[in-house]
Amino acid sequence: AAMEAETTPVRQQHLFNVQKLQQYLSSRLHLAPDASAISVLQYSSGQSNPTFFIQTPERSYVLRKKPPGPLLPGAHKVDREYAVQKALHSAAFPVPQPVLYCSDTDVIGTEFYIMEHVKGRIFRDLKLPGLSAAERSALYVAAVETLARLHSVDVASLGLAGYGKGAGYSKRQVSTWTKQYRASAHRSIPAMDELSDWLSNNLPSGDNEVTLVHGDFRIDNLIFHPTEARVLAVLDWELSTTGQPTADLAYFLMPHYCPSHLGVISTLGGVTEIEGIPPPGDLISIYCRCRGLPPSLPHQNFFIALAMFKMASIAQVPTRDPRADEGARYLQTAALLSISVFWRRAKFIVASVGCLSCLRFLSPLAYWHSLYPGFLNYLRSKGTFRKGFSQLGLPQSDKEAFRASFKECLSLFQQITEYYAKHTDGPQRWQTPPVLEELKAKARAAGLWNLFLPAVSGLSQVDYSYIAEETGRCFFAPEVFNCQAPDSGNMEVLHLYGSEEQKKQWLEPLLRGEMRSCFCMTEPDVASSDATNMQCTLQKDNGHYIINGKKWWSSGAGNSVCKIAVVMCRNKTADPNNRHGQHSMILVPMDTPGVRKIRALTVFGADDAHHGGHLEVHFDNVRVPASNILLGEGRGFEIAQGRLGPGRLHHCMRAVGLAEHALELLCQRSASRQTFGKELYHHEVVAHWIAESRIAIEQTRLLALHAAHTLDTKGNKAARKQIGMIKVAAGRMATKVVDCAIQVHGGAGVSDDFPLAQMYAYARTLRLADGPDEVHLSSIAQMELRDQLRRTAAKL
Numbered sequence: 001a002a003m004e005a006e007t008t009p010v011r012q013q014h015l016f017n018v019q020k021l022q023q024y025l026s027s028r029l030h031l032a033p034d035a036s037a038i039s040v041l042q043y044s045s046g047q048s049n050p051t052f053f054i055q056t057p058e059r060s061y062v063l064r065k066k067p068p069g070p071l072l073p074g075a076h077k078v079d080r081e082y083a084v085q086k087a088l089h090s091a092a093f094p095v096p097q098p099v100l101y102c103s104d105t106d107v108i109g110t111e112f113y114i115m116e117h118v119k120g121r122i123f124r125d126l127k128l129p130g131l132s133a134a135e136r137s138a139l140y141v142a143a144v145e146t147l148a149r150l151h152s153v154d155v156a157s158l159g160l161a162g163y164g165k166g167a168g169y170s171k172r173q174v175s176t177w178t179k180q181y182r183a184s185a186h187r188s189i190p191a192m193d194e195l196s197d198w199l200s201n202n203l204p205s206g207d208n209e210v211t212l213v214h215g216d217f218r219i220d221n222l223i224f225h226p227t228e229a230r231v232l233a234v235l236d237w238e239l240s241t242t243g244q245p246t247a248d249l250a251y252f253l254m255p256h257y258c259p260s261h262l263g264v265i266s267t268l269g270g271v272t273e274i275e276g277i278p279p280p281g282d283l284i285s286i287y288c289r290c291r292g293l294p295p296s297l298p299h300q301n302f303f304i305a306l307a308m309f310k311m312a313s314i315a316q317v318p319t320r321d322p323r324a325d326e327g328a329r330y331l332q333t334a335a336l337l338s339i340s341v342f343w344r345r346a347k348f349i350v351a352s353v354g355c356l357s358c359l360r361f362l363s364p365l366a367y368w369h370s371l372y373p374g375f376l377n378y379l380r381s382k383g384t385f386r387k388g389f390s391q392l393g394l395p396q397s398d399k400e401a402f403r404a405s406f407k408e409c410l411s412l413f414q415q416i417t418e419y420y421a422k423h424t425d426g427p428q429r430w431q432t433p434p435v436l437e438e439l440k441a442k443a444r445a446a447g448l449w450n451l452f453l454p455a456v457s458g459l460s461q462v463d464y465s466y467i468a469e470e471t472g473r474c475f476f477a478p479e480v481f482n483c484q485a486p487d488s489g490n491m492e493v494l495h496l497y498g499s500e501e502q503k504k505q506w507l508e509p510l511l512r513g514e515m516r517s518c519f520c521m522t523e524p525d526v527a528s529s530d531a532t533n534m535q536c537t538l539q540k541d542n543g544h545y546i547i548n549g550k551k552w553w554s555s556g557a558g559n560s561v562c563k564i565a566v567v568m569c570r571n572k573t574a575d576p577n578n579r580h581g582q583h584s585m586i587l588v589p590m591d592t593p594g595v596r597k598i599r600a601l602t603v604f605g606a607d608d609a610h611h612g613g614h615l616e617v618h619f620d621n622v623r624v625p626a627s628n629i630l631l632g633e634g635r636g637f638e639i640a641q642g643r644l645g646p647g648r649l650h651h652c653m654r655a656v657g658l659a660e661h662a663l664e665l666l667c668q669r670s671a672s673r674q675t676f677g678k679e680l681y682h683h684e685v686v687a688h689w690i691a692e693s694r695i696a697i698e699q700t701r702l703l704a705l706h707a708a709h710t711l712d713t714k715g716n717k718a719a720r721k722q723i724g725m726i727k728v729a730a731g732r733m734a735t736k737v738v739d740c741a742i743q744v745h746g747g748a749g750v751s752d753d754f755p756l757a758q759m760y761a762y763a764r765t766l767r768l769a770d771g772p773d774e775v776h777l778s779s780i781a782q783m784e785l786r787d788q789l790r791r792t793a794a795k796l
């Protein structure tokens with residue numbers, strides 16, 4: 001696996017006059033007068049500057065030159081390579097010792113320089129096959145330590161102060177690689193332009209750190225000691241300059257984030273499964289420790305995306321690999337770009353391996369799944385495991401890694417299900433299973449936490465929609481990331497409308513996942529789909545409020561750590577003509593005297609204890625401090641509008657994930673059973689169900705994403721109609737798709753042997769919870785008519 005770099009006879013287009021070179025070198029290198037001719041071989045890997053192995057009777061050297069023919073502006077500056085190596089060598093940094101530089105193009109046709117040949121190991125395959133785990137680890141550590149050392153070199157004292165332009169490196173890189181791509185690509189690639197724009201618009205702030213940067217720091221540009229884990233030389237300084245060192249580190253780590261079937265560069269996709277190779281998080285810590293920095297990679301997403309952009313841009317240069325035809329190059333570029341799209345979306349990717357299993361699950365891209373196998377994959381693959389493989393087209397090594405961690409996630413899932421099965425009637429069912437608490441801790445440590453709240457996660461609603469969709473596949477997934485209803489909605493309310501004191505007391509522990517909450521609006525005695533009907537009363541009394549009334553369907557109230565209720569109340573003495581100004585929302589600690597949990601309602605017979613149940617709760621002369629009111633008296637409707645915007649949308653995206661899961665099960669079942677001489681899917685009606693389901697799912701997802709985009713760009717108010725529309729569409733769609741899946745499963749479909757019955761119950765309630773369809777339809781119609789009227793008015 002390890003080898004001396006491969007050489008071949010000098011290629012036709014690179015031939016030069018060896019005689020002339022020998023004459024030039026003989027005095028300068030003190031070649032013995034009687035020496036036989038020097039021999040010249042070409043390295044196969046001279047990426048952009050052709051590189052040659054020169055053997056004289058005494059020693060071996062390496063020669064690097066400009067390529068022949070017309071060149072891209074600013075590239076191939078071999079004099080710079082020579083200068084930087086000379087300076088670094090004087091500082092005892094591991095580079096091949098430079099011997100001489102020749103600017104005289106008469107000698108071999110272009111400028112060139114000569115350096116010593118370093119003997120050692122070069123690894124073309126970044127996975128370091130054939131080594132023990134310990135050796136792999138040691139080599140990676142040596143590599144990243146060398147990088148840290150490079151970045152610690154004092155540029156000024158080496159006389160390299162003017163070597164590059166210094167601060168503002170990121171910006172220059174974006175423009176350099178954009179120009180390179182435009183100069184060499186055969187046609188414009190929209191995704192590439194888009195990524196370039198994104199990078200320009202998301203430049204890291206304070207891009208002032210300046211060190212020497214290598215620009216192409218990879219394992220295969222290093223020569224390791226023949227037996228020890230030591231870097232003898234760092235090669236290929238063509239792209240070196242002064243600028244932001246983080247870019248070098250991100251570039252070095254990039255292969256960790258690329259699926260291994262990408263042909264452009266040799267990648268480490270799934271590397272964490274390769275024994276010994278340290279995960280990115282460890283490499284980052286080592287690097288930071290060497291440089292005395294806190295262990296993180298600032299602006300990681302930007303720099304990884306930049307690294308991918310750079311690779312994609314380099315991949316456009318037609319001469320780079322004459323064997324790759326244009327189509328192949330285009331495909332490779334597209335693949336790189338789609339990963340970088342992922343990076344843009346996941347603004348907070350964490351390098352910690354501890355939670356890689358959770359990470360995997362963030363991706364909207366199927367092949368990303370080859371990277372981070374893990375427990376949430378189970379949700380995707382319950383029973384669809386085999387099919388998943390053929391769809392992903394993963395290489396064998398990834399499949400095995402995938403399979404191994406699949407077992408792990410299967411066992412996690414089983415532990416959680418068993419917990420609930422064991423405690424169906426016991427009080428423990430209202431508690432969170434210990435294994436789930438462990439997962440929460442992992443997710444939290446990895447920063448995969450409170451993803452639903454833009455202010456905390458940095459995600460847009462569109463970003464989060466993709467995540468919500470994935471979590472919709474499994475009933476406990478949202479909780480792992482502290483994104484479960486109704487807490488997410490309540491946290492949002494507190495975040496938007498809570499006083500500083502309320503935030504401190506209630507929002508913070510909720511954000512930490514230490515307690516739970518419930519939302520009490522619906523009442524047993526009045527038709528609550530018209531919220532102005534709400535009867536529960538609120539009276540002021542000497543610095544306190546007194547609450548009296550009955551609520552039901554308070555989801556989550558049964559949870560053993562449900563500590564706080566957001567209660568919608570009405571002011572009996574308010575002006576009856578002000579229909580939307582009579583209600584207030586108030587915070588009621590669940591342990592306040594007078595708060596009584598009456599019973600857990602059931603949904604089609606199930607008490608939903610894993611969601612904290614849906615409780616009937618009575619409030620009898622419950623006294624809370626006046627400071628518990630949210631926003632102010634009479635402002636309940638205002639809050640309700642704010643609360644239900646994003647929260648509703650998240651439900652809808654989860655419904656899309658749920659429907660995807662149901663359709664997977666449907667397809668599987670229809671392929672595995674036969675009636676009347678053919679597979680179920682050969683019956684046209686089943687085939688049509690499959691097609692109709694696919695259409696409905698895609699329509700719904702797009703509608704939801706559009707609503708999310710409107711929320712992001714125009715705000716809650718402007719998105720109201722869209723959110724109403726998706727609320728109706730998602731519930732109907734999920735109910736219909738799950739219903740078809742049940743039908744295809746026959747009797748098994750309604751049993752607990754499959755998750756479909758549970759899924760159906762959930763999907764069906766979506767048409768009621770957060771307001772029944774009919775109410776939404778009425779307000780959509782109202783808004784539509786209003787919009788039409790406005791349009792007509794505008795025309796007139």
Ligand SMILES: Cc1cc2nc3c(=O)[nH]c(=O)nc-3n(C[C@H](O)[C@H](O)[C@H](O)COP(=O)(O)OP(=O)(O)OC[C@H]3O[C@@H](n4cnc5c(N)ncnc54)[C@H](O)[C@@H]3O)c2cc1C
Nearest residue numbers: 519520521522527528529553554555765769770771772774
């Ligand atoms: C699983 C689940 C969880 C829930 N969680 C919560 C929670 O955490 N907190 C909470 O406060 N509530 C919760 N709810 C309650 C839910 O929001 C209400 O059930 C819903 O708003 C309807 O109110 P209602 O049950 O009083 O029905 P009603 O108001 O009695 O309405 C009954 C039916 O009347 C019809 N209808 C109503 N208005 C119109 C109209 N304008 N045009 C035509 N037909 C109409 C609709 O078909 C409606 O379904 C939950 C419900 C379920 C099923």
Ligand SMILES: *[C@@H]1O[C@H](CO)[C@@H](O)[C@H](O)[C@H]1NC(C)=O
Nearest residue numbers: 538539540571573574575633
């Ligand atoms: C109820 O409304 C009356 C009249 O508007 C007002 O004076 C009083 O403060 C309100 N009380 C509550 C608790 O909202």
